[in-house]
Amino acid sequence: MNSIIQFEQIRHVYQPGLFRRPVTALDRLDLTVERGEVYGFLGANGAGKTTTFKLLLGLLRPTSGRGSLFGLPLGAREARRRLGFVPELPSYYPHLTPLELLRLARSLSGIASDERADTAVLAGLGLEAQLRRPLRRLSKGQVQRLGLAQALVHEPELLILDEPMSGLDPIGRALVKDRIRKEKEKGTTILLASHVLADVEVVADRVGFLSKGRIAVEGKPAELLARSVLEVVIEGEGHLPLDFAQQLPAALSVRTRWERREACFVVRLERPGSAEVDLCLRRLIAVGVRVRSVETRREDLETLFLDRLGSDRADDGGDAPRHVEEKRSA
Numbered sequence: 001m002n003s004i005i006q007f008e009q010i011r012h013v014y015q016p017g018l019f020r021r022p023v024t025a026l027d028r029l030d031l032t033v034e035r036g037e038v039y040g041f042l043g044a045n046g047a048g049k050t051t052t053f054k055l056l057l058g059l060l061r062p063t064s065g066r067g068s069l070f071g072l073p074l075g076a077r078e079a080r081r082r083l084g085f086v087p088e089l090p091s092y093y094p095h096l097t098p099l100e101l102l103r104l105a106r107s108l109s110g111i112a113s114d115e116r117a118d119t120a121v122l123a124g125l126g127l128e129a130q131l132r133r134p135l136r137r138l139s140k141g142q143v144q145r146l147g148l149a150q151a152l153v154h155e156p157e158l159l160i161l162d163e164p165m166s167g168l169d170p171i172g173r174a175l176v177k178d179r180i181r182k183e184k185e186k187g188t189t190i191l192l193a194s195h196v197l198a199d200v201e202v203v204a205d206r207v208g209f210l211s212k213g214r215i216a217v218e219g220k221p222a223e224l225l226a227r228s229v230l231e232v233v234i235e236g237e238g239h240l241p242l243d244f245a246q247q248l249p250a251a252l253s254v255r256t257r258w259e260r261r262e263a264c265f266v267v268r269l270e271r272p273g274s275a276e277v278d279l280c281l282r283r284l285i286a287v288g289v290r291v292r293s294v295e296t297r298r299e300d301l302e303t304l305f306l307d308r309l310g311s312d313r314a315d316d317g318g319d320a321p322r323h324v325e326e327k328r329s330a
C-alpha cells in the first residue's frame, strides 16, 4: 500500500442553515498522493482546499465517496498521529515562547522534551533570536515559520501545509522551501497547498489544480510548464541565405515570424514544442549563423489553467449551489 492519501469520488456539501442553499465544496474529488511524494495542491479561493484538509484531519466527514489516509478510514485517530498540519494562519497561546510551544507539542504527542533538537529546528527556520521571546512579540511571518517547526516535532510521515509561504518575506520563503526540501529528502510525504505555482513548482513532484471541487488538471510541474510556452525567441548574428526564412516555416508546424536587423536576426516561434525549437536551432547552426540567445516567454500557469477552466472563483456566488464542469485537458 503506497498511497498515503486516497480520495475516490469524494463529495462534501455544506448545509449552512435551514433556509440557505447547500454549497457543494468538493464534487467527486479523486486524489491520490503516494508515499514520499510532494504534491502541490493549487486552487483559487473557494476551490475546496481547506475542505479537503478538514476531511483529512477528521474535522469533517465526506457527504459521499470513499477516502483513506495511510490505508485507514478518514478520521481514524491512528492516522492523525502520523501527520503534521500547519494552518495558513497559525494561532497559539501568546504568552508561550517558541521553545515552550515546541515542548508542549512534544508532550501532546507523548514524546520526550529535547531542547537541543527544538533549538536546531527553530534556528533552521530563522528563529534563533526568538527562542525565548513570548509569541505575542513575534511577527506574523515568524509565527508562520514556528507553525512549521511545531508540526515537525513528532517527525510526521505526512505533512499537510496550507499556504506555508503566503505571508513570508523572500528570506522566510527560502528558509521554508529549504525545510520542505529536507523533509522530502527524508522521505516525508507532503501535501502543499498554494494559490501560486511558483511557490510549489520547485519542490513538488506533482501538481494538481483544484477547480470547483475537483482536480481539473494534474501533472508534473515540468510538463505543465511546457504547456505554458507562449513564444520562443531566438536571436542570432550572421547572414542567412535569402530563401531560408521562406523554407523554415514549411518545415515547422508552428507560426514563425522573422525580423532582420543588418547582420542580426530574430526568429519568433509561436507556442512551439521542444522538437520545433530543436529543428529551428539545428537549421540555423547548419547555415553557419551564431545563435546569441534563446528566450522562452511563458504564460502564467495560474492564468493558463484557472482562467481557461472558466470562472473558478467559488466565493463570488454567495450561497448558491455550485455547478461543476467536466474534467478536460488544458
Ligand code: ATP
Binding pocket: 014, 015, 016, 023, 024, 025, 043, 044, 045, 046, 047, 048, 049, 050, 051, 052, 314, 315
Ligand atoms: P481559500 O483558498 O480561500 O482558503 P479553499 O480552496 O480553501 O479557499 P474552501 O474553504 O474549502 O476553499 O471552500 C470551498 C467552498 O465551500 C467555498 O464555496 C466556500 O464558500 C464553501 N464553504 C467553506 N466552508 C463553509 C461552511 N462552513 N459553510 C458553508 N460553505 C462553506
